Amino acid sequence: MAEVQAKQAHTRTESSTSSETAYSTSEIQTVKQAHTRTDSSTSSDMAYSTDTYAADEKKHSYSASTTSQTSVSSITKANRESYQSTSSDLEANAEFDDYSQKRFGFVRYTALNVYRRLFSLAFIGNAIAFVYLMVKGAAPLDLVNASAINLAVCGLCRHPLVVNSLFLTFGSVPRSAPMRLRRLACKIFHLGGVHSGTGVASCVWYIGFAGTYTYHFQPSPASIAVLVLIWFVLALLLAIIAVAHPAFRAKRHDYFELTHRFSNWAILALFWVLIFLLGTQDGSLSTFLINLPAFWILILLTLATIHPWLLLRRVPVKAEPLSPHAVRLHFSHATVRFGQGISVARHPLADWHSFASFTDQFDAPDTNFSCLVSKAGDWTRQAIAAPPTHLWKRGVPTYGFGYVFRMFERIIVVTTGSGIGPCLSFIEDAKRPEMRVVWQTKSPLKTYGQRTLDLVKRMDEEPVVIDTSVSGRVDMLPIVLRLYKEFGADAVCVISNPQMTRSLVYGLETRGIAAYGPIFDS
Structure with a gap:
């Protein structure tokens, strides 16, 4: 000793x-x-x-x-x-x-973390309004408009430009501000609570619409087509919510992503058909559409969905193998700022993976930024075993958790x-x-x-x-x-x-x- x-x-x-x-x-x-x-x-x-x-x-x-x-x-x-x-x-x-x-x-x-509080605020507020309108006797189109509003908030919460705007706004709180304010502003990354809360609320409003329309259903060729579309859209909404449950999402992330993406696209397309069919039953289609808030919301959602895909590109990648367990991927197609990340995929319609990025200026000046990838699933395992030379990217670099x-x-x-x-x-x-x-x-x-x-x-x-x-x-x-x-x-x-x-x-x-x-x- x-x-x-x-x-x-x-x-x-x-x-x-x-x-x-x-x-x-x-x-x-x-x-x-x-x-x-x-x-x-x-x-x-x-x-x-x-x-x-x-x-x-x-x-x-x-x-x-x-x-x-x-x-x-x-x-x-x-x-x-x-x-x-x-x-x-x-x-x-x-x-x-x-x-x-x-x-x-x-x-x-x-049980009451910020994510769940935001979810509860978004959902309970809608639930109170839903019960009130149903007791009062809401018209089917009022329920459609309410569902569309919630879908718009849900979708825009995930749009890169909206996310960047929110992070830049909340991240601009000065260091001289009270600590309590800064601590709250830093919670912006819990925004997913609003996304999921309004998403579930939109489904509730839509169920009310489907039930009301079915209750007052009067058979005709157009109304039968409307009824079929209504319940098909509802099935897709329920599928999106089911696969978004954390337990399923953690075990079957690829199925969650593919179901989420293609069901969203299908809902948008079917909603357009549904609104036009409803308009043909109203007499004047143009007047019906102009006076229907859901029509304008649908235009906004369609543009927001298309925008990231307009920036779809296949970009070169310089892979730097680090070990059998990790690889560093270097990119030159764009520049990124502190706290930003990108989404990449081997195939544009397959599963996309998001990675935080960091500058190459200190040790790899021939490229602009890098992502560090280690084994965490099939995609990352393949990226390490067979490093890609090209990957697909979409949208713009998005601010994330670290920026605040x-x-x-x-x-x-x-x-x-x-x-x-x-x-x-x-x-x-x-x-x-x-x-x-x-x-x-x-x-x-x-x-x-x-x-x-x-x-x-x-x-x-x-x-x-x-x-x-x-x-x-x-x-x-x-x-x-x-x-x-x-x-x-x-x-x-x-x-x-x-x-x-x-x-x-x-x-x-x-x-x-x-x-x-x-x-x-x-």
Whole structure:
């Protein structure tokens, strides 16, 4: 024991006298998980192997703590600069979890999260109006107009130009604004709650229309055709809602996307036929259409649906294989700004995949921007095994989750695996916040390469990089809590798999910390 402690002390002394210590590519320093330690001080002292332990007592100007920081994990040098990361011992991090739990936090951040509140607001407001009109005795065309209005809001919530406008508006909140206002503005990525709430509400209005028309049905060749179309459209609306359920969407995403897209197109086409057939029963078709709000709404929806496809292009791709588990795709067809992403596909009518993008100006100036792709399904697996030379793109680059973090002074960026790709978009923003990075992944140097690690270091000179191939998965909440306090951060950005994102964001929000992570419908 004395020899182990002496070696540790000697290592700390050497690291304090040298700002940079060279490591070979095979040396990865990681921390063992706190739960593997015993209560005895002897076992605690022996938790680290002297062969893999390294400490860095470099003081940070932003640190509020006077104690030295021991290494949580570090990435090694690969024929280039030494790449080290520093933080605190997991066991010591426990003392920083002195936050009081918010009252009703479980309900507020699960059942009543912002997404569900927006959904409820959109749906319940429509439900009250629906019940009132049905009791009063609404005309069938009133129900059609109400359904069309909700469909318009639902569809426009997903149009790239509308999304960009909303993110630019909410993201323009200045850093001098009250923290409460900034925390609320940052929730704009929960806009999917409005999309789904109005989508379900439109179906309810349409069911009322179908029921009312059927109840007052009078047989004729035109009315029979109208009745068939009404119920066929309703079947498509119900199919869209069914496949959009999170459980189905997670397991059968390709079926969800194809059903969503082609059913939407079919509904638009059938709605046009339906309105014209209704107009022929009214006497004057032109007067009927001009005075029908659903007609003008249908024109708007048709244009909004066509617009992204007018920008459909097949663009060249330069693939940079990183490992059997990841590839970096470089593009030159456009330029992107901080926080933007693109949608790409191998075939324009097949499944589309959205990726956050980041600039190539620092390490690949021959192209404009990149997307980091790692194994997460059939499409990504194929992209890695057989890198594409061309891909289809549609629409315009769209702002996403990360853009709103510009309104904060200091943030903690927490990610796992290929989630580092979206985080890398921060490096090109001149007004980006100061940040600390916590990245947990398997064999980061081997999987993502030295160039990726160099880009990570542009965001944080001493990122906390946890190699799970050595340490196993560790609980990142204690690490984040300590960094949050020491760094004086305003918010925490989490980009990981859904389970990890929900767990970490929940743990932070219930402690009163502004934490954000993309959800399934962001």
